[in-house]
Ligand SMILES: Nc1ncnc2c1ncn2[C@@H]1O[C@H](COP(=O)(O)OP(=O)(O)OP(=O)(O)O)[C@@H](O)[C@H]1O
Protein backbone atom coordinates (compact mmCIF):
# COMPACT_ATOMS: atom_id res chain seq x y z
CA UNK A 1 0.00 0.00 0.00
CA UNK A 2 2.89 2.34 0.80
CA UNK A 3 6.18 1.99 -1.05
CA UNK A 4 9.16 4.19 -0.29
CA UNK A 5 12.19 3.67 -2.50
CA UNK A 6 15.55 5.32 -1.93
CA UNK A 7 14.04 8.57 -0.75
CA UNK A 8 16.41 11.35 0.28
CA UNK A 9 15.80 14.94 1.28
CA UNK A 10 18.50 17.55 1.55
CA UNK A 11 18.31 21.04 2.99
CA UNK A 12 21.11 23.24 1.73
CA UNK A 13 23.24 20.24 0.83
CA UNK A 14 22.70 18.51 4.20
CA UNK A 15 20.84 15.22 3.86
CA UNK A 16 18.28 14.95 6.66
CA UNK A 17 16.64 11.91 5.05
CA UNK A 18 19.22 9.66 3.46
CA UNK A 19 18.25 6.84 1.11
CA UNK A 20 15.26 5.51 3.03
CA UNK A 21 13.32 2.50 1.70
CA UNK A 22 10.47 0.58 3.26
CA UNK A 23 7.05 -0.84 2.43
CA UNK A 24 3.84 -1.03 4.36
CA UNK A 25 1.25 -3.65 3.49
CA UNK A 26 -2.48 -3.04 3.61
CA UNK A 27 -3.81 -3.26 7.15
CA UNK A 28 -0.39 -2.93 8.73
CA UNK A 29 0.48 -0.42 11.43
CA UNK A 30 4.03 0.72 10.96
CA UNK A 31 5.83 2.46 13.79
CA UNK A 32 8.33 5.03 12.66
CA UNK A 33 10.73 5.35 15.52
CA UNK A 34 13.69 7.64 15.99
CA UNK A 35 15.20 10.29 18.23
CA UNK A 36 14.55 14.02 17.78
CA UNK A 37 15.76 15.27 14.43
CA UNK A 38 16.00 11.76 12.93
CA UNK A 39 13.90 12.71 9.91
CA UNK A 40 10.49 11.26 10.82
CA UNK A 41 8.46 14.37 10.14
CA UNK A 42 10.40 15.07 6.96
CA UNK A 43 9.65 11.57 5.61
CA UNK A 44 5.98 11.93 6.48
CA UNK A 45 5.79 15.30 4.75
CA UNK A 46 7.17 13.69 1.60
CA UNK A 47 4.63 10.86 1.79
CA UNK A 48 1.76 13.29 2.22
CA UNK A 49 2.84 15.44 -0.76
CA UNK A 50 3.57 18.33 1.54
CA UNK A 51 6.97 18.68 -0.09
CA UNK A 52 8.96 16.78 -2.70
CA UNK A 53 11.87 14.45 -2.07
CA UNK A 54 15.29 15.42 -3.40
CA UNK A 55 15.81 11.88 -4.71
CA UNK A 56 13.86 8.63 -4.85
CA UNK A 57 10.20 7.76 -5.25
CA UNK A 58 7.28 7.08 -2.98
CA UNK A 59 3.93 5.59 -3.92
CA UNK A 60 0.67 5.32 -2.03
CA UNK A 61 -1.79 2.73 -3.36
CA UNK A 62 0.27 2.68 -6.54
CA UNK A 63 0.17 6.46 -7.05
CA UNK A 64 3.37 8.46 -7.10
CA UNK A 65 3.34 11.16 -4.42
CA UNK A 66 5.01 13.61 -6.74
CA UNK A 67 3.34 12.85 -10.10
CA UNK A 68 -0.18 12.11 -8.85
CA UNK A 69 -0.45 14.10 -5.68
CA UNK A 70 -4.20 14.60 -6.01
CA UNK A 71 -4.84 10.85 -6.13
CA UNK A 72 -2.55 10.40 -3.15
CA UNK A 73 -4.13 13.16 -1.09
CA UNK A 74 -7.57 11.67 -1.71
CA UNK A 75 -6.43 8.44 -0.06
CA UNK A 76 -4.64 9.70 3.00
CA UNK A 77 -5.51 11.24 6.33
CA UNK A 78 -2.65 13.17 7.83
CA UNK A 79 -2.10 14.31 11.36
CA UNK A 80 0.84 16.70 11.09
CA UNK A 81 3.17 17.59 13.93
CA UNK A 82 1.14 20.79 14.38
CA UNK A 83 -2.47 20.03 13.41
CA UNK A 84 -3.93 22.54 10.95
CA UNK A 85 -6.87 23.75 12.98
CA UNK A 86 -9.03 26.81 12.42
CA UNK A 87 -9.13 28.29 15.91
CA UNK A 88 -12.27 30.35 15.30
CA UNK A 89 -14.40 27.36 14.21
CA UNK A 90 -16.29 24.97 16.45
CA UNK A 91 -15.20 21.33 16.52
CA UNK A 92 -18.39 20.30 14.75
CA UNK A 93 -18.21 22.83 11.96
CA UNK A 94 -14.51 22.27 11.44
CA UNK A 95 -14.92 18.51 11.06
CA UNK A 96 -17.85 19.04 8.72
CA UNK A 97 -15.70 21.36 6.68
CA UNK A 98 -12.84 18.84 6.52
CA UNK A 99 -15.25 16.06 5.56
CA UNK A 100 -16.56 18.23 2.75
CA UNK A 101 -13.13 18.99 1.32
CA UNK A 102 -12.24 15.31 1.69
CA UNK A 103 -15.14 14.61 -0.65
CA UNK A 104 -17.52 12.95 1.81
CA UNK A 105 -20.97 13.25 0.26
CA UNK A 106 -23.44 15.43 2.16
CA UNK A 107 -25.77 12.54 3.07
CA UNK A 108 -22.87 10.62 4.65
CA UNK A 109 -21.20 13.58 6.29
CA UNK A 110 -23.17 13.67 9.51
CA UNK A 111 -22.46 10.02 10.20
CA UNK A 112 -18.75 10.36 9.41
CA UNK A 113 -18.35 13.42 11.62
CA UNK A 114 -20.29 11.72 14.40
CA UNK A 115 -18.09 8.67 14.11
CA UNK A 116 -14.85 10.68 14.25
CA UNK A 117 -16.16 12.62 17.25
CA UNK A 118 -17.07 9.43 19.04
CA UNK A 119 -13.78 7.68 18.26
CA UNK A 120 -11.73 10.65 19.47
CA UNK A 121 -13.91 11.27 22.54
CA UNK A 122 -14.89 14.77 21.51
CA UNK A 123 -18.60 14.57 22.34
CA UNK A 124 -18.35 16.99 25.27
CA UNK A 125 -16.63 19.73 23.29
CA UNK A 126 -18.20 19.39 19.85
CA UNK A 127 -19.87 22.80 20.02
CA UNK A 128 -16.87 24.60 21.51
CA UNK A 129 -14.52 26.96 19.67
CA UNK A 130 -11.30 25.11 18.80
CA UNK A 131 -9.05 28.02 19.79
CA UNK A 132 -10.24 27.75 23.39
CA UNK A 133 -9.71 24.04 23.79
CA UNK A 134 -6.83 22.62 25.81
CA UNK A 135 -3.79 21.21 24.02
CA UNK A 136 -4.83 17.59 24.45
CA UNK A 137 -8.31 18.28 23.07
CA UNK A 138 -6.79 20.11 20.11
CA UNK A 139 -4.66 17.03 19.45
CA UNK A 140 -7.80 14.90 19.48
CA UNK A 141 -9.47 17.27 17.00
CA UNK A 142 -6.34 16.87 14.84
CA UNK A 143 -6.74 13.12 14.96
CA UNK A 144 -10.46 13.40 14.19
CA UNK A 145 -9.75 15.47 11.06
CA UNK A 146 -7.30 12.80 9.90
CA UNK A 147 -9.88 10.00 10.13
CA UNK A 148 -13.07 11.87 9.21
CA UNK A 149 -12.74 11.19 5.47
CA UNK A 150 -12.32 7.45 6.19
CA UNK A 151 -9.05 7.35 4.21
CA UNK A 152 -7.27 4.15 3.17
CA UNK A 153 -4.00 5.36 4.61
CA UNK A 154 -3.35 7.25 7.82
CA UNK A 155 -0.14 9.10 8.47
CA UNK A 156 0.08 10.21 12.07
CA UNK A 157 2.97 12.30 13.31
CA UNK A 158 3.27 11.69 17.05
CA UNK A 159 -0.45 11.07 17.59
CA UNK A 160 -0.29 10.76 21.38
CA UNK A 161 1.82 13.81 22.13
CA UNK A 162 0.23 16.09 24.72
CA UNK A 163 -2.47 13.64 25.76
CA UNK A 164 -3.18 12.54 29.32
CA UNK A 165 -2.45 8.90 30.28
CA UNK A 166 -6.00 7.71 29.93
CA UNK A 167 -6.36 9.39 26.57
CA UNK A 168 -3.01 7.98 25.41
CA UNK A 169 -4.39 4.56 26.19
CA UNK A 170 -7.61 5.26 24.30
CA UNK A 171 -5.86 6.71 21.28
CA UNK A 172 -3.56 3.69 21.12
CA UNK A 173 -6.52 1.32 21.11
CA UNK A 174 -8.23 3.54 18.57
CA UNK A 175 -5.19 3.31 16.28
CA UNK A 176 -5.00 -0.45 16.78
CA UNK A 177 -8.64 -0.69 15.78
CA UNK A 178 -8.06 1.51 12.74
CA UNK A 179 -5.32 -0.84 11.62
CA UNK A 180 -7.89 -3.43 10.60
CA UNK A 181 -9.43 -1.39 7.79
CA UNK A 182 -6.69 1.18 7.20
CA UNK A 183 -2.97 1.21 6.65
CA UNK A 184 -1.24 3.32 9.26
CA UNK A 185 2.17 4.90 9.72
CA UNK A 186 2.74 6.58 13.03
CA UNK A 187 5.84 8.29 14.27
CA UNK A 188 6.91 8.30 17.85
CA UNK A 189 9.92 8.30 20.06
CA UNK A 190 8.02 6.50 22.79
CA UNK A 191 9.03 2.86 22.77
CA UNK A 192 6.11 1.27 24.61
CA UNK A 193 3.85 2.90 22.04
CA UNK A 194 5.50 0.89 19.31
CA UNK A 195 5.33 -2.45 21.12
CA UNK A 196 1.70 -1.83 22.01
CA UNK A 197 0.31 -0.65 18.70
CA UNK A 198 2.55 -1.53 15.79
CA UNK A 199 2.91 -4.71 13.79
CA UNK A 200 6.23 -3.54 12.39
CA UNK A 201 8.87 -0.97 13.27
CA UNK A 202 11.24 1.08 11.17
CA UNK A 203 13.94 2.71 13.27
CA UNK A 204 15.64 5.74 11.78
CA UNK A 205 18.56 7.75 13.03
CA UNK A 206 20.33 10.64 11.31
CA UNK A 207 18.04 10.18 8.31
CA UNK A 208 18.95 6.52 7.76
CA UNK A 209 17.02 3.32 8.41
CA UNK A 210 19.00 1.43 11.03
CA UNK A 211 16.58 -1.46 11.53
CA UNK A 212 13.19 -2.76 10.48
CA UNK A 213 11.37 -5.73 11.92
CA UNK A 214 8.48 -6.70 14.18
CA UNK A 215 8.84 -5.36 17.73
CA UNK A 216 9.53 -8.91 18.96
CA UNK A 217 11.89 -9.62 16.07
CA UNK A 218 13.92 -6.54 16.92
CA UNK A 219 14.25 -7.57 20.53
CA UNK A 220 15.30 -11.08 19.43
CA UNK A 221 17.63 -10.36 16.56
CA UNK A 222 19.75 -8.22 18.86
CA UNK A 223 23.26 -9.25 18.01
CA UNK A 224 24.96 -8.00 21.16
CA UNK A 225 24.60 -10.21 24.17
CA UNK A 226 22.39 -12.03 26.59
CA UNK A 227 22.04 -10.79 30.07
CA UNK A 228 21.61 -12.50 33.40
CA UNK A 229 20.47 -10.70 36.49
CA UNK A 230 21.81 -11.88 39.86
CA UNK A 231 21.19 -11.04 43.47
CA UNK A 232 23.88 -12.41 45.77
CA UNK A 233 24.74 -12.08 49.46
CA UNK A 234 28.35 -10.98 49.01
CA UNK A 235 30.40 -7.81 48.42
CA UNK A 236 29.97 -6.42 44.91
CA UNK A 237 33.67 -6.23 44.12
CA UNK A 238 34.25 -9.89 45.01
CA UNK A 239 31.24 -11.06 43.00
CA UNK A 240 32.35 -9.05 40.02
CA UNK A 241 35.88 -10.46 40.13
CA UNK A 242 34.75 -14.11 40.36
CA UNK A 243 32.12 -13.82 37.66
CA UNK A 244 34.32 -11.93 35.22
CA UNK A 245 36.71 -14.89 35.32
CA UNK A 246 34.04 -17.22 33.89
CA UNK A 247 34.44 -18.06 30.22
CA UNK A 248 31.65 -16.45 28.17
CA UNK A 249 31.13 -13.51 30.50
CA UNK A 250 31.69 -10.21 28.68
CA UNK A 251 30.99 -7.71 31.41
CA UNK A 252 29.54 -7.41 34.90
CA UNK A 253 27.86 -4.43 36.51
CA UNK A 254 27.53 -4.92 40.25
CA UNK A 255 25.91 -2.72 42.86
CA UNK A 256 26.02 -3.20 46.58
CA UNK A 257 23.19 -2.46 49.00
CA UNK A 258 23.97 -3.51 52.57
CA UNK A 259 24.86 -7.20 52.54
CA UNK A 260 23.39 -7.79 49.11
CA UNK A 261 24.80 -7.17 45.64
CA UNK A 262 22.76 -7.00 42.49
CA UNK A 263 24.61 -7.73 39.27
CA UNK A 264 23.84 -7.58 35.64
CA UNK A 265 26.01 -10.06 33.76
CA UNK A 266 26.49 -9.69 30.02
CA UNK A 267 27.19 -13.03 28.38
CA UNK A 268 28.22 -14.05 24.92
CA UNK A 269 25.16 -14.82 22.78
CA UNK A 270 24.00 -18.41 22.94
CA UNK A 271 26.07 -19.22 26.02
CA UNK A 272 23.50 -20.04 28.66
CA UNK A 273 25.66 -19.52 31.74
CA UNK A 274 22.96 -19.83 34.37
CA UNK A 275 24.08 -23.20 35.73
CA UNK A 276 27.74 -22.24 35.79
CA UNK A 277 27.00 -18.96 37.52
CA UNK A 278 24.81 -20.66 40.12
CA UNK A 279 27.46 -23.28 40.85
CA UNK A 280 30.22 -20.68 41.15
CA UNK A 281 28.23 -18.61 43.62
CA UNK A 282 27.29 -21.59 45.75
CA UNK A 283 30.91 -22.84 45.68
CA UNK A 284 32.01 -19.50 47.07
CA UNK A 285 29.61 -20.01 49.95
CA UNK A 286 27.51 -16.96 49.01
CA UNK A 287 23.75 -16.86 49.32
CA UNK A 288 22.09 -16.82 45.92
CA UNK A 289 18.85 -14.84 46.26
CA UNK A 290 17.91 -14.49 42.61
CA UNK A 291 19.14 -15.52 39.18
CA UNK A 292 17.27 -14.94 35.96
CA UNK A 293 17.89 -14.42 32.26
CA UNK A 294 16.89 -10.95 31.04
CA UNK A 295 15.83 -10.57 27.44
CA UNK A 296 16.65 -7.25 25.84
CA UNK A 297 13.76 -4.87 25.73
CA UNK A 298 12.97 -2.82 22.67
CA UNK A 299 14.46 0.07 24.59
CA UNK A 300 17.84 -1.68 24.85
CA UNK A 301 17.71 -2.46 21.15
CA UNK A 302 16.92 1.13 20.31
CA UNK A 303 19.64 2.66 22.48
CA UNK A 304 22.08 0.10 21.14
CA UNK A 305 21.22 0.84 17.53
CA UNK A 306 21.34 4.59 17.76
CA UNK A 307 24.51 4.68 19.79
CA UNK A 308 26.26 2.28 17.40
CA UNK A 309 25.66 4.84 14.66
N1 LIG B 1 12.81 23.44 6.46
C1 LIG B 1 13.96 22.98 6.94
N2 LIG B 1 15.15 23.53 6.65
C2 LIG B 1 16.31 23.04 7.12
N3 LIG B 1 16.40 21.96 7.92
C3 LIG B 1 15.26 21.34 8.25
C4 LIG B 1 13.98 21.80 7.81
N4 LIG B 1 13.04 20.98 8.31
C5 LIG B 1 13.68 20.06 9.03
N5 LIG B 1 15.02 20.27 9.02
C6 LIG B 1 16.04 19.44 9.67
O1 LIG B 1 15.85 18.10 9.29
C7 LIG B 1 16.19 17.22 10.35
C8 LIG B 1 15.07 16.22 10.56
O2 LIG B 1 13.94 16.90 11.06
P1 LIG B 1 12.55 16.17 11.32
O3 LIG B 1 11.58 17.22 11.72
O4 LIG B 1 12.21 15.33 10.16
O5 LIG B 1 12.91 15.24 12.55
P2 LIG B 1 11.95 14.33 13.43
O6 LIG B 1 12.48 12.95 13.35
O7 LIG B 1 10.54 14.55 13.06
O8 LIG B 1 12.25 14.89 14.90
P3 LIG B 1 11.26 15.14 16.16
O9 LIG B 1 11.25 13.86 16.94
O10 LIG B 1 11.99 16.21 16.92
O11 LIG B 1 9.94 15.56 15.65
C9 LIG B 1 16.48 18.11 11.55
O12 LIG B 1 17.87 18.17 11.71
C10 LIG B 1 15.90 19.44 11.17
O13 LIG B 1 16.64 20.49 11.76
Ligand SMILES: [Mg+2]
Nearest residue numbers: 040041042081
Ligand atom coordinates in the same frame (compact mmCIF):
# COMPACT_ATOMS: atom_id res chain seq x y z
MG1 LIG C 1 8.93 15.28 14.04
